[in-house]
Amino acid sequence: xxxxxxxxxxxxxxxRCGLKASGKPDLALIVADGPCTAAGVFTTNQIKAxxxxxxxxVLAANAAGVRAIIANSGCANxxxxxxxxxxxxxxxQSAAAALGCDPGAVLVLSTGVIGVQLDTAKIAAGVxxxxxxxAVAGAPSVAQAIMTTDTRPKTASTTLTINGRTITLAGVAxxxxxxxxxxxxxxxxxxTDAQIAPELLQSALHHATAATFNxxxxxxxxxxxxxxxxxxxxxxxxxxxxxxxxxxxxxxTDLSRDLARQIAADGEGATKLxxxxxxxxxxxxxxxxxxxxxxxxxxxxxxxxxxDPNWGRILAAAGIAGVPFEPQLLKLWLxxxxxxxxxxxxxxxxxxxxAQMAGPEVAIRLDLGLADAVGQAxxxxxxxxxxSINADYRT
Amino acid sequence: xxxxxxxxxxxxxxxRCGLKASGKPDLALIVADGPCTAAGVFTTNQIKAxxxxxxxxVLAANAAGVRAIIANSGCANxxxxxxxxxxxxxxxQSAAAALGCDPGAVLVLSTGVIGVQLDTAKIAAGVxxxxxxxAVAGAPSVAQAIMTTDTRPKTASTTLTINGRTITLAGVAxxxxxxxxxxxxxxxxxxTDAQIAPELLQSALHHATAATFNxxxxxxxxxxxxxxxxxxxxxxxxxxxxxxxxxxxxxxTDLSRDLARQIAADGEGATKLxxxxxxxxxxxxxxxxxxxxxxxxxxxxxxxxxxDPNWGRILAAAGIAGVPFEPQLLKLWLxxxxxxxxxxxxxxxxxxxxAQMAGPEVAIRLDLGLADAVGQAxxxxxxxxxxSINADYRT
Numbered sequence: 001x002x003x004x005x006x007x008x009x010x011x012x013x014x015x016r017c018g019l020k021a022s023g024k025p026d027l028a029l030i031v032a033d034g035p036c037t038a039a040g041v042f043t044t045n046q047i048k049a050x051x052x053x054x055x056x057x058v059l060a061a062n063a064a065g066v067r068a069i070i071a072n073s074g075c076a077n078x079x080x081x082x083x084x085x086x087x088x089x090x091x092x093q094s095a096a097a098a099l100g101c102d103p104g105a106v107l108v109l110s111t112g113v114i115g116v117q118l119d120t121a122k123i124a125a126g127v128x129x130x131x132x133x134x135a136v137a138g139a140p141s142v143a144q145a146i147m148t149t150d151t152r153p154k155t156a157s158t159t160l161t162i163n164g165r166t167i168t169l170a171g172v173a174x175x176x177x178x179x180x181x182x183x184x185x186x187x188x189x190x191x192t193d194a195q196i197a198p199e200l201l202q203s204a205l206h207h208a209t210a211a212t213f214n215x216x217x218x219x220x221x222x223x224x225x226x227x228x229x230x231x232x233x234x235x236x237x238x239x240x241x242x243x244x245x246x247x248x249x250x251x252x253t254d255l256s257r258d259l260a261r262q263i264a265a266d267g268e269g270a271t272k273l274x275x276x277x278x279x280x281x282x283x284x285x286x287x288x289x290x291x292x293x294x295x296x297x298x299x300x301x302x303x304x305x306x307x308d309p310n311w312g313r314i315l316a317a318a319g320i321a322g323v324p325f326e327p328q329l330l331k332l333w334l335x336x337x338x339x340x341x342x343x344x345x346x347x348x349x350x351x352x353x354x355a356q357m358a359g360p361e362v363a364i365r366l367d368l369g370l371a372d373a374v375g376q377a378x379x380x381x382x383x384x385x386x387x388s389i390n391a392d393y394r395t
Numbered sequence: 396x397x398x399x400x401x402x403x404x405x406x407x408x409x410x411r412c413g414l415k416a417s418g419k420p421d422l423a424l425i426v427a428d429g430p431c432t433a434a435g436v437f438t439t440n441q442i443k444a445x446x447x448x449x450x451x452x453v454l455a456a457n458a459a460g461v462r463a464i465i466a467n468s469g470c471a472n473x474x475x476x477x478x479x480x481x482x483x484x485x486x487x488q489s490a491a492a493a494l495g496c497d498p499g500a501v502l503v504l505s506t507g508v509i510g511v512q513l514d515t516a517k518i519a520a521g522v523x524x525x526x527x528x529x530a531v532a533g534a535p536s537v538a539q540a541i542m543t544t545d546t547r548p549k550t551a552s553t554t555l556t557i558n559g560r561t562i563t564l565a566g567v568a569x570x571x572x573x574x575x576x577x578x579x580x581x582x583x584x585x586x587t588d589a590q591i592a593p594e595l596l597q598s599a600l601h602h603a604t605a606a607t608f609n610x611x612x613x614x615x616x617x618x619x620x621x622x623x624x625x626x627x628x629x630x631x632x633x634x635x636x637x638x639x640x641x642x643x644x645x646x647x648t649d650l651s652r653d654l655a656r657q658i659a660a661d662g663e664g665a666t667k668l669x670x671x672x673x674x675x676x677x678x679x680x681x682x683x684x685x686x687x688x689x690x691x692x693x694x695x696x697x698x699x700x701x702x703d704p705n706w707g708r709i710l711a712a713a714g715i716a717g718v719p720f721e722p723q724l725l726k727l728w729l730x731x732x733x734x735x736x737x738x739x740x741x742x743x744x745x746x747x748x749x750a751q752m753a754g755p756e757v758a759i760r761l762d763l764g765l766a767d768a769v770g771q772a773x774x775x776x777x778x779x780x781x782x783s784i785n786a787d788y789r790t
Contacts, residue, residue: 047714047722047738079707081723081739114707115740224711298693312474312509316619319442327442328476343442344476345510384779 004155006139007168007193009033009233013133014141017126019074019112019119026074027126028145030189031067031099031134036231037195038066038107039202041209043226049078050088050118051108052227058092062104063198066231069189070095070127071109071146073174076185077118078110078224087118094124098131111148111174111185111225143172146187149268150174156258160251162244167194167236169255175216175263185223186213188259194248195234204249205230212256215288215377216264217296228256261378265360270380273361274304277376278318280331280368286323287368287375293321294364294377301382304362309353311339318366329369335362399550401534402563402586404428404628408528409536412521414469414507414514421469422521423540425584426462426494426529431626432590433461433502434597436604438621444473445483445513446503447622453487457499458593461626464584465490465522466504466541468569471580472513473505473619482513489519493526506543506569506580506620538567541582544663545569551653555646557639562589562631564650570611570658580618581608583654589643590629599644600625607651610683610772611659612691623651656773660755665775668756669699672771673713675726675763681718682763682770688716689759689772696777699757704748706734713761724764730757 006012014028040059042052058066070091077084092106099106110118143153157170171190196204209228230252240248265273276294281287294300297317303310311332318325332340335356339348356362362381401407409423435454437447453461465486472479487501494501505513538548552565566585591599604623625647635643660668671689676682689695692712698705706727713720727735730751734743751757757776 045711045714046720047710076707079710079722079735079739081737084739114711115735222715224707224714312471312619315442315474316440316509319440319619320617325441327474340474340510342476344474344479 002140004140004143004157004170005136006030006170007191007233007235009193009235010191011134011136012138012142013130013135014138014145015126015130015133017072017122019072019122025141025145026072027123027130028071028142029095029127029130029134030069030142030191032231032233033235034233035065035067035105036233037064037198037201039063039198039205039230041205041228043222043224045222045224047079047224049076049110049225050080050084051077051110052225053085054088054092055107055227055229058104058107065105066107067101067105068095068099069107069109069229069231071187071189072123073111073146073148075112075116075118076110076114076225079115080117083117087120090120091118091123094120094127098127107229109146109187109227109229111146111187114224139172142189146172146174148174148185151266154259154262154266156255158251158255160247162238162247165236165238167192167238169251171255171259173259173263175266185225186216186263187225188213188228190228190230190252190255192230192232193234193236194232194238194240196232196240196248200240200245201230201232204245204252207249208253208256211253212260215292216260217292217377217379264378264380267380269383269385271383272304272381274379274381275361275363275376277363277365277374278368279365279374280370281373281375282371284373284375287373288377289323290318290321290366291375291377293317294366295379298382301379304357305381305383307354307357309334309339309350309357311345314364314366315340325368325370331367331369333365397535399535399538399552399565400531401425401565402588402628402630404588404630405586406529406531407533407537408525408530409533409540410521410525410528412467412517414467414517420536420540421467422518422525423466423537424490424522424525424529425464425537425586427626427628428630429628430460430462430500431628432459432593432596434458434593434600434625436600436623438617438619440617440619442474442619444471444505444620445475445479446472446505447620448480449483449487450502450622450624453499453502460500461502462496462500463490463494464502464504464624464626466582466584467518468506468541468543470507470511470513471505471509471620474510475512478512482515485515486513486518489515489522493522502624504541504582504622504624506541506582509619534567537584541567541569543569543580546661549654549657549661551650553646553650555642557633557642560631560633562587562633564646566650566654568654568658570661580620581611581658582620583608583623585623585625585650587625587627588629588631589627589633589635591627591635591643595635595640596625596627599640599647602644603648603651606648607655610687611655612687612772612774659773659775662775664778664780666778667699667776669774669776670756670758670771671774672758672760672769673763674760674769675765676768676770677766679768679770682768683772684718685713685716685761686770686772688712689761690774693777696774699752700776700778702749702752704729704734704745704752706740709759709761710735720763720765726762726764728760
């Protein structure tokens, strides 16, 4: 983790500006050496935080000319009305002034408590002290500065070769709960040194997010602030075109899955990562919908926490996903042990099934027997620790 | 509770047949003196337990000639395939033989662990010992015999006067979790001595259930076994017609709400009943959808458990309900304390808001400011005790 770097063409810095009463890191800057193409995927919650609205406007106007991202934890700047929208703009201006670029070239991210106005004076002072520290080696401190109830920073990087030249994809994420401040803010910042048109970049990010970040559920609820940003610096001097798009998309999806799994594994109070795979569906969308319904069920999550191979809860959760299937065709596996065939229980040894749930990763696979599409979702177990974290998060 | 009776025209008995390893009550009979009209509302889960399928067939064929209900706890008879369907039929035959009626006049209810075949020999022997005990005074033992993780039996009764004559509505329910066996089985049996045509009875039950039982959420998931049955004996010699239908419907809804609130208050691990009221919606359906989304949120439920007036979680939960609204029009109250106006926080004293969450009942009201429709939902807080109950339910 301490060796983590963003893609070539980016420098970064993370530190403290005093938004968090704990004194932990709460401000980060990522700056590109030149204009980047940029893409974003945002929360579907009707209540969108001010930074989400700000970024949507920046991307609509200037998706080929983004220079920087400024991110804070400790305050979500959500449910803050017109004053909050002004604060998001002021935050971008602080970064733009320090970096010598236009405020319309700066994206902003916030996570923290809802309904509290952002202290833009602290942000401005923090930018002044962070800007001189911008460096390639600063990337790990960004992963730290965006953490809320996360217990560990989340980073991932990968390379791929296109026409004999190497490009890099590297990103950070935070999740943990997914809660902080309220409803599970999930933030991710991904960088690449590929050259790619804004429309292609946005298409690749939508594709990757649909298969990964959008298939993580800890509380089941999208936050007011959820955002995934992707910046492409072009520093590798490799252009992604229609011939190389699929390879780029696959690499981006793999990287996103890596970060998404880290988020699920570090869910609040989590002791296990749970991967749900639904196969035999009519469409990938159907398969993901059922996988998410299983991953969202508190009954499934508590059974996994207890190491209880309570497969009936898994079938019942599938049954309310809203996707038609034939109960008598269902097959279910816990790890490598098949527990259901033809919709009724197989003869299996309880101890064998329980053993599949004993490790840090639990794999559930449900086959619908209808067609060939597959989808996945990730979550964590639901522990008493989750309750104690969330019963007293704010006070 | 010990004085509870079903409506005139019904006798009942509850006792033990050995399905529960604990030796607690697990079998109940409710028998009418003559043919009843009957109505039922069943789970929307695609995976329907055998007794649900059986009852749907009985009501389709014989809704004006039902004589009895037989109910067991300790085994859900769900995910049990053709053998389970045969067992539901055998269960009805056992009751019919003991009572001297047709099996097609008997409704069956089961709750308990999924995927285990029902021991119909135990049921048959239990019926033999219960049948001689059938009595008006047996009603409280029915409420006991259908309990699973419920901590207390749930009963309610009311009367109303139509054309100078009194009719009675009386029912029992179980919920608790709503989990047992898996996904929160909710069962209710309501009786009345009114005379009412099957179509009107079904219509009244749909109306009442939509506003009450279907607005309770503990885990958020309908079980494979959820069932509400309503029998009308006609013993009061009062016929419900179009003139008296509204009054009957209101009384039935009030009774159902009473039972629904008891279910929510006794959710697994619950320490508080939470009533969510959404007003100012375009339709009752919209209001209920948002109320249910708030009531379902684990983040809202844990905050209430901790007595934390974390109102942002409530707005964020509303924002993902799928019902359009205008964030800047939202008003929110915790008990009598308004915490949000125009979508942003009011000036309120944290201690005042926290005090609204200190008692055994917590009232949340969200006004959308769009129109005049109102809807409610009920849930309980989410405690560490919930996790420990469910982490080890089956093993």
